[in-house]
Every structure is written in structure tokens, then in C-alpha cells.
Amino acid sequence: MKKLALAITVLAVALFVVAPAGATTYNVGMTGLGSFMKSPVVYNFNFMFGMTGTWSFTIDDSLWPDPSDPDARFDYIWNTFFAGNYDATPGAQAWRGYFDAQTLPSTPQFTMNVSSPLAGSFGGDITFVVQVRDGYSDGILSDTEKFNDHNINATILLDPTLGTGDFENMCGHGSMSGGDFNFVYPPEDDMLTMFGQIQIEPCPSPVEDSSWGTIKALYR
Numbered sequence: 001m002k003k004l005a006l007a008i009t010v011l012a013v014a015l016f017v018v019a020p021a022g023a024t025t026y027n028v029g030m031t032g033l034g035s036f037m038k039s040p041v042v043y044n045f046n047f048m049f050g051m052t053g054t055w056s057f058t059i060d061d062s063l064w065p066d067p068s069d070p071d072a073r074f075d076y077i078w079n080t081f082f083a084g085n086y087d088a089t090p091g092a093q094a095w096r097g098y099f100d101a102q103t104l105p106s107t108p109q110f111t112m113n114v115s116s117p118l119a120g121s122f123g124g125d126i127t128f129v130v131q132v133r134d135g136y137s138d139g140i141l142s143d144t145e146k147f148n149d150h151n152i153n154a155t156i157l158l159d160p161t162l163g164t165g166d167f168e169n170m171c172g173h174g175s176m177s178g179g180d181f182n183f184v185y186p187p188e189d190d191m192l193t194m195f196g197q198i199q200i201e202p203c204p205s206p207v208e209d210s211s212w213g214t215i216k217a218l219y220r
Contacts, residue, residue: 023201093134100127120165174198
């Protein structure tokens with residue numbers, strides 16, 4: 001009986017050790033500056049609520065025309081990412097630009113430096129979809145449509161090897177969106193506000209035993 005009780009106790013302890021803690025979800029809002037029309041493409045944000053600290057993302061624009069010729073740069077962005085992705089659904093006509101590992105030389109990256117409610121930093125991959133509405137429903141981009149406010153949606157995936165402080169060995173993902181993305185020509189900056197959720201939890205297995213590719217596969 002004592003051996004059985006001991007075995008049950010050991011099993012209970014083992015289950016307690018390997019079972020991951022529940023995920024914590026943060027509802028966040030942030031506002032910042034940046035531009036796809038500048039090089040490098042970097043947006044820097046401050047949190048408005050949900051967390052205290054800073055957030056930034058970068059896009060590899062190494063193949064894009066130099067910002068000194070903004071028209072050529074915009075034309076390249078438009079023809080490469082938007083022109084071939086037109087949704088002709090009546091009442092919802094729009095172009096969508098996809099910015100991710102499939103369309104860029106490297107996956108866009110993000111970093112967050114948090115001082116409250118947790119403290120530390122984390123980073124990882126981020127992907128974007130920018131929607132430009134076709135207000136005239138004619139399949140032709142006008143200047144009015146070009147310079148309107150556009151919708152932007154982003155998804156993030158934490159890289160646990162980049163976490164520090166309270167985020168060390170933490171996994172997670174999130175999504176954010178905003179309705180005021182603009183193609184602002186230099187020297188001006190785009191003022192962008194985004195809202196969303198970030199979910200963070202202890203990684204389901206030791207970070208050193210899994211590659212980053214393995215961790216990403218867990219969230220697909």
C-alpha cells in the first residue's frame with residue numbers, strides 16, 4: 001500500500017511539473033510612427049493600455065527602390081504586393097497587400113520592451129495584410145484611394161529564444177489591427193494606431209530541446 005501511495009504521489013508531482021501554466025491574454029492598444037515609404041521600414045509604438053513599454057516592427061525593404069524616388073518606390077510596392085490581389089466582390093472591392101516570408105526576402109520582425117504589468121522583452125515574427133478599398137469599384141487605383149486611410153491587420157508569433165525577464169522561455173502569439181494606415185511620402189511619417197490581443201504562456205517543452213521551427217509549428 002505504501003508503495004502504491006508513493007507511486008501515486010510521484011505521478012502527481014510529475015504531472016504537476018510538466019503541465020504548462022495557463023496562458024495569459026493581454027488586450028492592448030498602441031500608437032506610433034513609421035512609414036513603408038522610408039528605408040529602413042520601421043514603426044515605433046508606445047502602449048496606450050494593456051501593457052506599459054514600447055513596441056516596434058521592421059520590414060526587409062532591401063529590394064525596394066530608394067525613398068529618394070517615392071513614386072518609383074510606391075509603384076514597386078503596389079505592383080509587387082497589391083496589384084495582383086484584387087477582390088472584385090460587389091460591395092467589397094479592394095486590393096490586399098501581403099507582407100510575409102513568402103513575399104519578402106526575410107520574415108518581418110517585431111520587438112516589445114515591457115515594464116508593466118510584466119517586465120522584460122520579447123520578439124519574433126510578424127506578418128501583415130494591408131487592404132486598400134476600391135471606392136470607385138472600377139479596379140483602377142485613384143489618388144483619392146491611394147491616400148485614404150487603409151486597414152492593416154497583423155499577426156505575431158513569439159520566438160522564445162528572444163525572451164528576457166518575465167518573458168524568458170515564453171511562447172505565444174497575437175493579432176492586431178488598425179484603420180489608419182497610410183502611404184505617407186518622406187519626410188512625413190505615418191501615424192498608426194493599432195489594437196489587439198497578445199497571448200503568452202510557458203512553452204510546452206524546454207526551449208533548448210526544440211528548434212524555433214518546431215515551436216512555430218505548434219501554433220499553426
